Amino acid sequence: MNNNTSPMKQVAWMPLVIATMLIIGVLCPPQALAQLPARFYWKTLSGANAVPLVVEVLNSNTNPFDSAHTVTPGADVDATLALVGYARTFSLFDRATMAALIVPMGHISGDVTVAGRSFSQSANGFGDPMLEFDINLIGPPAQKNIPDVIRYEPGFSVDLLADLAFPIGKYDSGKPLNIGQNRWYGRVGLPIVWQLGPWVPGRRTTLELLPAIWFFGDNDNYVGQNMETDPLFQLDVHVTRDLTEHLWGAVDASWYYGGKATINGVAGKRLDNFGMGITLGYQINDNINLTVGYKTTLDDKGADDLKMDCFMVTLVYGWHPLLEGSKRLKSSEK
Amino acid sequence: MNQGKKVFGHLLTRWATPLAKKFTYSCSMAGNPVNLGPGLRTVGIVVNVAAFAVPAICAAADEPRRPNIVIILADDMGFADMGSYGSEIKTPNMDSLAKDGVRFTNFYTHASSSPTRSMLLTGVDTHLNGLGNMDEWTAPNQWGHDGYEGYLNDQVVTLPQMLRDAGYHTYMVGKWHMGKSPKQIPAARGFERDFSLLDGAGSYWDMTNFTAASPKTVFTEDGKYLSKLPDDYYATKTYTDKLIGFIDANHGDGKPFFAYVSHQAPHDPFHLPRDWRTRHVGEYDKGWDTVRQERLKRQIELGIMPADTQLSERMWFIPDPIVLAPAPRAILGKKMELYAGMVENMDFHVGRLIDHLKKIGEYENTVFIVFGDNGAEGTDLFAMIAGTPGTRDFLYAAIKWSQTHPNAWGDPGSYVGYGPMWAQVSMTPFSQYKGWLAEGGIRNALIISGPAVKRPKGGINRGLMHVADLMPTLLEIAGASYPKTYGGHEVPALLGKSWVPMLAGRTDTPRSEQDYLAWELFGNRAVRQGEWKLRWEYEPFGKGEWELYNLAADPGERKNLAAERPDKVKALLALWDSYVRTNNVILPSRSVFEALKDKLPQRVPDDPGYPPLLYKKQFVPPKDMLADPKP
Incomplete structure (x- = not known):
């Protein structure tokens, strides 16, 4: 009989589990289809850090850098968009909390007609940086140590989310297509993660919802005009499922309602659009997570309908000092 | 008209x-x-x-009806795992039997499953009844010898056969582990109704077994081999459901029944329904030493152990939990959480049975006997079978037993045992665990309640008792007697002694100071007479030589007195020789423990607080001597 020559061997693999939890779904772009990818609001160990790199290639009839998605009939816009950011998890009042800063950048070009004037233009540079704050309201307490991580299961979790973008991105008032938006805007939402079945890597299934409302300040110099935008209601829905311990997939859907833009008193059409997509995620190693996805609008034949399709690749690097130190010690043993 | x-x-x-x-x-x-x-x-x-x-x-x-008899056998449950024996594990139903009956503190089984079961059901020593060694570990020099068949041989008559002949209904549910062929199964050995797992262990959820060579566990129901398990099968629940069905089917015909409730629980793998997994979350993060100390304290308060009892050593290859990081404490603690859930779930189903017997008016006329079949399991059975990458069983386990994430523990496909550290907790205050002949391998808790018990309710008895005593005891309770011949041939003499006089309060122990008990399994050997015990075990658990302990003064077997008391060694060795001659003992030429010395770390003493390097805390200087550096 094997008499457990080393009881500690039984826990030797555990840092891997923790690392897996660390880097799943931390940070992705809020702009594309105004939809975050699935598993974005999963919780991890307090004190974890993440740096995302997101690259999107889009085609649409709206400016993808603009979360209001104001449709310009007949527009044909191509964009290559990248985001980098930094996120940190921490415990606030014993609740899982995340704060993040995201900076968009990229290139945009296209043909747009605004107030009878046609523009064929391009723009590039840095966009409006966005601060994000998310705190869990309903669900397990913050994971303040590794035993908390080991015992964590989301069950039915509800967060309070607040985003605020600062209008300091590159903006040219003579052009309708810009990287920066020349106005304050932000969002309040209630991200929901609903665990369906066991919380075991390889078998996790979730239903995730994000009802949110975007608020927009006025752009007082939109090609020389004033643009007001009504609040936009957004509902994201994801059904996610592990395919293996390190590979997962999601079916994504979004619905937008509202966001009517009024330019110099002339009201546009409010959005009432539906989009769908799929996402695949893969954990490359203890620190790096990769997702690829495609999203597109549906029922978008009308001239005023939002049209957008987007390929997205995200690479997120996550770390925690505890795990990095453990790895250094382990590697020095070899 | x-x-x-x-x-x-x-x-x-x-x-x-x-x-x-x-x-x-x-x-x-x-x-x-x-x-x-x-x-x-x-x-x-x-x-x-x-x-x-x-x-x-x-x-x-x-005349009063003969009592029903219910034996509740828990697989690998330790001496200290019931609340009435000092555990923090909640076992209100088994404790209620202790409250209505008597607890025993000097009750012995054998060191592993099938040897204990064979003596329970025959009253005959293992080396005569066919389980001179476990079927799984029969040594080459034992092959072909009577008494070492690996199943209950034809020489013995079984308790259910005798009770059936005496007019009892005989029911069995749960683990059998004493043979699989048609002549060896429960129906062939005296059980009128059965729902049985013939193997020694397996999944609690389905028919998945542990090895590629034997991938399916085998079940019988009423003498037929099952092609599949019932819907919604979960071992502990299904066994209880089946037994209740058996009892109800014949209830009212006036015959008493004998029910052998041979639970698979809490044997690993720790499979259990989800809502039973989270009843002790974080409770065991404090570590095995603390839990062991707490259990001993309660045992002393309850009167289970004497006030001056010392814990056995923490085995030298088990770390002091104080020096562990929170993560391994949580992970290892979670294993004990699951084990506690296993015991509690089993207790819940024992409660269902008790409630049912009360409901149908049979509880007051039922003798309950509750115990574990051997010491708690400290050996990593799964690692032994499938722990070597590239082996056949490793690949089998990769498909069937690879749900290793802690959140999957308890699910089908997960294999969790709790290791030697928690096995020692289950066997508080004793040394070692299942498979070995230290007290932690063979001494177990025993509760008896019901009409045969005339001693004060809730009492504790320290009489020297043995699992082989059950045969003469229950035959006497049933008004039957052990025959000289059965089936046309002589049957071996009984090993045990009836407890009836003791249960009636006429004596305090079924044994005199001259009576002795002896064990041999896997080449390990032991003899107990009175308060003395002579023990030989393979290194490094033992010394590879005879050791002598006074169990009254040293139940944790810390101090080997062999050098100080050669007279006792000699006297007990004579008993051992007598036991070998009388019972056909063939020491095995191979043993599961034969190479253990080369696998374990070098044995060192268990000295609390050593080395000080790891235990001495931060020095804090006197406040009035604190100063900032001078410029």
Whole structure:
């Protein structure tokens, strides 16, 4: 009989589990289809850090850098968009909390007609940086140590989310297509993660919802005009499922309602659009997570309908000092 | 008139048949079972109708009914795992039996499953009944020898056979582990009804077994091999459901029943329903030493152990939990959380059985006997089978047993045992665990309640007892006696002694100071006489030589007195030699423990606080001597 020559061997693999939890779904772009990818609001160990790199290639009839998605009939816009950011998890009042800063950048070009004037233009540079704050309201307490991580299961979790973008991105008032938006805007939402079945890597299934409302300040110099935008209601829905311990997939859907833009008193059409997509995620190693996805609008034949399709690749690097130190010690043993 | 005859006939049928049955069983009470047989049934009816009419003849029917007998055998449950034995694990139902009955603190089983079960059901020493070694580990020099068949051999008569012949219904549910072929299964060895796992362990959820060579566990129901398991199968629940069904099917016919409830729980893998997994979250993060100390404290408060009892050493290859990081404490603690859930879930189903017997009016007339089959399991069975990458069983486990994430523990496909650290907790305050002949391998908790027990309720007894005593005890309770021959051949002599006088309060122990007990398994050996125990175990658990312990003063077997008391060693060795001769003991040429010395770290003493390097805390200087550096 094997008499457990080393009881500690039984826990030797555990840092891997923790690392897996660390880097799943931390940070992705809020702009594309105004939809975050699935598993974005999963919780991890307090004190974890993440740096995302997101690259999107889009085609649409709206400016993808603009979360209001104001449709310009007949527009044909191509964009290559990248985001980098930094996120940190921490415990606030014993609740899982995340704060993040995201900076968009990229290139945009296209043909747009605004107030009878046609523009064929391009723009590039840095966009409006966005601060994000998310705190869990309903669900397990913050994971303040590794035993908390080991015992964590989301069950039915509800967060309070607040985003605020600062209008300091590159903006040219003579052009309708810009990287920066020349106005304050932000969002309040209630991200929901609903665990369906066991919380075991390889078998996790979730239903995730994000009802949110975007608020927009006025752009007082939109090609020389004033643009007001009504609040936009957004509902994201994801059904996610592990395919293996390190590979997962999601079916994504979004619905937008509202966001009517009024330019110099002339009201546009409010959005009432539906989009769908799929996402695949893969954990490359203890620190790096990769997702690829495609999203597109549906029922978008009308001239005023939002049209957008987007390929997205995200690479997120996550770390925690505890795990990095453990790895250094382990590697020095070899 | 004809109508009157019909009514009379109806009344005759309605009343006479059960009375005839009652008469039959009343006749059995004298210890001479009488089966009227179909041919005499009419006579019985007539006799009993007469008895119904004439009270004087009814005296026999007024005698107390023989009691039902329920043996609840928990697989690998440790001495200290029930609340009534000092555990923090919640076992209110088994504790209620302890409250209604008596607890015993010097009860011995064998060191592993099938040897214990063989003695339980035959009363004969393992080396004679076929389980001289476990089937899984029979040594080459034992092959082909009588007594080492690896299953209950044909020489012995079983307890259910005797009780069935004495007029009892005989039921079994759960683990058998004493043979799989048609002549070896429960139905062939005396059980009238059964739902049995023939293997020694397996999944609690399905028929998944541990090795590629034997990938499916084998079950029988009423003597037929099952092609599949019932819907919604979960071992502990299903066994209980089946037993309740057996009891109900025959309830009212007047016959008492013998039920052998041989639970698979809490043997690893720790499979259990989700809502039973989270009842002790974080409770065991404090580590095994603390839990062991807490259990011993409660045992002393309860009177289970004497006030001066010392814990056995923490085995030298188990880390002091104080020096562990929170993560391994949580992970290893979670294993104990699951184990506690296993015991609690089993207790819940024991409670269902108790409640049912109360509901049908049988509880007061039922003798309950509750114990574990051997010491708690400290060996990593899964690692032993599938722990070597590239082996056949490793690949089998990769498909069938690879749900290793802690959140999957308890699910089908997960394999969790709790390791030697928690096995020592289960065996508080004793040393070692299952498979070994230290007290932690063979001494177990025992609860007996019911009409046979006349001792004060809730009491504790320290009489020296052995699992082989159950055969003579239960035969005496049932009014039967052990035969010299059975099935046309002589049967081996009983090893045990009846507990009936002790349960009745006429004596305090079934054994005199001269009586002794002896064990041999896997080449390890032991003899106990009075408070002395002589023990030989493979290194490094033992010394590879005889060790002597005084169990009254040192139940944790910390101090080897062999050098100080050569006279005792000599006397006990003589008993050992007698045991070997009498019971056909063939020491195995190979043993599961033969190479263990090369696998374990070098044995060192267990000295709390050593080395100080790891234990001395931060020095804090006196406040009045603190100063900032000078410029």
